[in-house]
Amino acid sequence: MENKEKYDKAFMESFGIDESALKDLEYNSIPEWDSVGHMGLIAAIEEEFDIMMEMDEIIDFSGYEKGKEILDNHDVKM
Amino acid sequence: MKKLGIYGGGGFGKEVCDIALRMNDKHQVWDEIFFVVDEQYLGTKPYYGRIVSIEDVLSEFDKEGLEIIIAVGEPVVRKKLFEKVKSMGIKFATLVDPSCIISDTAELGEGVIVAPLSIVASSVVLERNVAINTMTTIGHDIKIGAHTVISTHVTIGGSSTIGEETFIGLGAQTKQELSIGKNVIVGMGSVVFNDIPEKIIAMGNPARPSRRNDGNLVFKSKKE
Numbered sequence A: 001m002e003n004k005e006k007y008d009k010a011f012m013e014s015f016g017i018d019e020s021a022l023k024d025l026e027y028n029s030i031p032e033w034d035s036v037g038h039m040g041l042i043a044a045i046e047e048e049f050d051i052m053m054e055m056d057e058i059i060d061f062s063g064y065e066k067g068k069e070i071l072d073n074h075d076v077k078m
Numbered sequence B: 001m002k003k004l005g006i007y008g009g010g011g012f013g014k015e016v017c018d019i020a021l022r023m024n025d026k027h028q029v030w031d032e033i034f035f036v037v038d039e040q041y042l043g044t045k046p047y048y049g050r051i052v053s054i055e056d057v058l059s060e061f062d063k064e065g066l067e068i069i070i071a072v073g074e075p076v077v078r079k080k081l082f083e084k085v086k087s088m089g090i091k092f093a094t095l096v097d098p099s100c101i102i103s104d105t106a107e108l109g110e111g112v113i114v115a116p117l118s119i120v121a122s123s124v125v126l127e128r129n130v131a132i133n134t135m136t137t138i139g140h141d142i143k144i145g146a147h148t149v150i151s152t153h154v155t156i157g158g159s160s161t162i163g164e165e166t167f168i169g170l171g172a173q174t175k176q177e178l179s180i181g182k183n184v185i186v187g188m189g190s191v192v193f194n195d196i197p198e199k200i201i202a203m204g205n206p207a208r209p210s211r212r213n214d215g216n217l218v219f220k221s222k223k224e
Helices: A003-015 A035-049 A057-060 A064-072 B009-025 B054-060 B075-087
Strands: B003-007 B030-035 B051-053 B066-070 B200-203 B208-214
Touching: A003 A035, A003 A064, A035 A064, A035 B208, A057 A064, A057 B009, A057 B208, B009 B030, B030 B054, B030 B208, B051 B054, B066 B075
Parallel strands: B003 B030, B003 B066, B030 B051
Antiparallel strands: B200 B208
16 A cells, blocks of 8 residues: 555544545544544554654644655655 | 632532532531532522622622632633632632541642542642542652642652643543643543653553643533
8 A cells, every 4th residue: 555545544544534534634623633533643643654753743743734744754755 | 617619510519519518527617608600600500508609709708707619620710710719819728528538748738629539648739729539649749730630530650740730631640750741631541651741632551742732621612
């Protein structure tokens, strides 16, 4: 599976949403992405890419697009 | 004989009222226990006794014989109500359920609540308006900052510091010698192994910072 597919899957499975909802998705923009949902998403992404995010990265992870920039620092290219 | 006003008529207000009644059963402290609310809640049926608006409290009661306890579980609101009552020149009660074990060397500030079956160990400092909920253990040499709320079934390991206006959720456990900052929310069931900086929401086992605590509110309205 391509990185982009893995990344999208983490969002869709964590929040139970369709691919069409991903673009421009931001923290707190849907009820599922609250502080608890956020930890589920981070855990799913870390497992999918076998990485460990730092505290600042977890906190800065404010949206679907921003997350791609953060993963780029872990050599996860999309 | 003094009178006790319980400021807050919600679920925690009921629990606080029961603590006051149990204290009175053991050794009478107050000859009247009543509820204090903000004006818009005046129509609600009180759990016990009568219900008085905060605006009318000083005309209804003699300030000298009056004590107030803040009975809400949201740290930011605890602080707001505490400061309001303080500015009115009213004294605060300190409520400790008779079933608690409190070390003689623990210091409890004004307005502190310790709910049933909790333990507060040696040399603990609970600053003003801290609320410790049911069956919670506060280990030795812990300092807990003003207005902070520790929920039910929490264990705080010894020699730790917890900042002001922080909320520790149901059943959380924190390792000894930790520093948890002010305006922090620790999610329920979390197991905290590392320090948590100020203004952070942290959760999980092991607990990790999730978001910045910008809104400061623990309990979101169900209407939202």
